[in-house]
Amino acid sequence: MKVLVIGLGGVTNGGKTTLAEKLKKMLPNCDIISQDDFFKPESEVETDERGFKLYDVLDALYMDEMVKSIHNWMKSPTSLGVVTQEPQNTCDNLKDTEDVYILIVEGFLLYNYEPLNELWNRRYFLTLPYEECKRRRSTRVYQPADTPGYFDGHVWPMYLKYKKELEENASNIVYLDGTKSQEELLSCVYSDIIQELKKLREISGSQHDNVESLGSI
Numbered sequence: 001m002k003v004l005v006i007g008l009g010g011v012t013n014g015g016k017t018t019l020a021e022k023l024k025k026m027l028p029n030c031d032i033i034s035q036d037d038f039f040k041p042e043s044e045v046e047t048d049e050r051g052f053k054l055y056d057v058l059d060a061l062y063m064d065e066m067v068k069s070i071h072n073w074m075k076s077p078t079s080l081g082v083v084t085q086e087p088q089n090t091c092d093n094l095k096d097t098e099d100v101y102i103l104i105v106e107g108f109l110l111y112n113y114e115p116l117n118e119l120w121n122r123r124y125f126l127t128l129p130y131e132e133c134k135r136r137r138s139t140r141v142y143q144p145a146d147t148p149g150y151f152d153g154h155v156w157p158m159y160l161k162y163k164k165e166l167e168e169n170a171s172n173i174v175y176l177d178g179t180k181s182q183e184e185l186l187s188c189v190y191s192d193i194i195q196e197l198k199k200l201r202e203i204s205g206s207q208h209d210n211v212e213s214l215g216s217i
Contacts, residue, residue: 001077001099001100001101002099002100002101002200003073003074003077003100003101003102003103004100004101004102004103004121004122004193004196004197004200005070005074005103005105005119005120005121006023006102006103006104006105006120006121006122006123006124006193007105007110007111007116007120007122007123007124008020008023008104008105008106008107008110008124008126008189009106009107009108009109009110009111009123009124009125009126010108010124010125010126010127010176010178011108011126011127011128011133011159011163011178012056012108012133012137012155012159013128013133013136013137013140014126014127014128014133014178015126015178015182015185016106016107016108016126017034017106018182019106019126019182019185019186019189020032020034020104020106022182022186023104023186023189023190023193024104026186026190027102027190027193028100028102029077029100029101029102030101030102030103030104031073031077031101031102031103031104032103032104032105032106033066033069033070033073033103033104033105033106034105034106034107035061035066035105035106035107035108035109035110036107038061038062038063038065038066038069039055039060039061039062040060040061040062042144045060046059046060048154050149050153051147052147052149052150052153052154053144054154055154056108056109056154056155056158056159057109057158058109058112058113061109063113063115063116064115066116067113067115067116067119070103070105070116070119071119073103074103074119077101077103078101100197100200100201102193108159109162110123111123111125111166111170111173112162112165112166117170121196122174122192122193122196123170123172123173123174124173124174124175124176124189125163125166125173125174125175125176126176126177126178126185127163127175127176127177127178128178128179129179130156132178132179133156133159134151134152134156137151137155138151174189174192176188176189
């Protein structure tokens with residue numbers, strides 16, 4: 001049994017959740033863990049001097065619990081609700097993948113937490129320009145609701161801060177333009193993951209050959 005852990009990170013309202021759900025329908029043995037499920041309750045989230053709740057920082061999340069959940073999945077993906085089903089897009093690319101389990105982890109702060117960076121097989125990061133991100137954010141209803149000035153005073157500055165950290169310190173991240181259509185993004189990421197699956201199969205095949213060679217000595 002082999003596992004593939006995919007990170008789907010990036011800007012708020014960049015389309016991460018939608019893309020993850022579409023990929024899940026197309027890929028074999030695929031499950032999703034969402035970072036949003038690990039937010040601390042409002043009472044435990046710090047408030048700054050302007051009255052802004054500081055949700056867009058690592059301290060607002062139970063990151064250790066998130067890492068634990070991913071490790072648990074990696075140890076036993078079949079026990080955590082991963083349904084082995086025929087993917088919607090059945091083609092030659094997906095042959096011989098019955099023993100491969102894929103986890104898509106989606107969230108806005110995936111790559112700035114060191115314990116997570118040891119786990120990724122592939123990392124994607126969705127970006128949006130300021131105006132488009134602000135427009136999309138304004139159409140969403142949050143609990144608690146965004147207060148006036150919250151996007152400009154906290155959300156966008158934190159996104160720029162963490163994105164700068166990534167660009168300076170991280171490698172092997174595929175940046176995706178969130179203004180592109182969902183179909184374009186889906187096609188791009190799906191094709192890339194298929195290549196990762198092929199690499200896994202090739203590695204597995206060569207290891208199997210080596211074992212057979214040793215057995216015949």
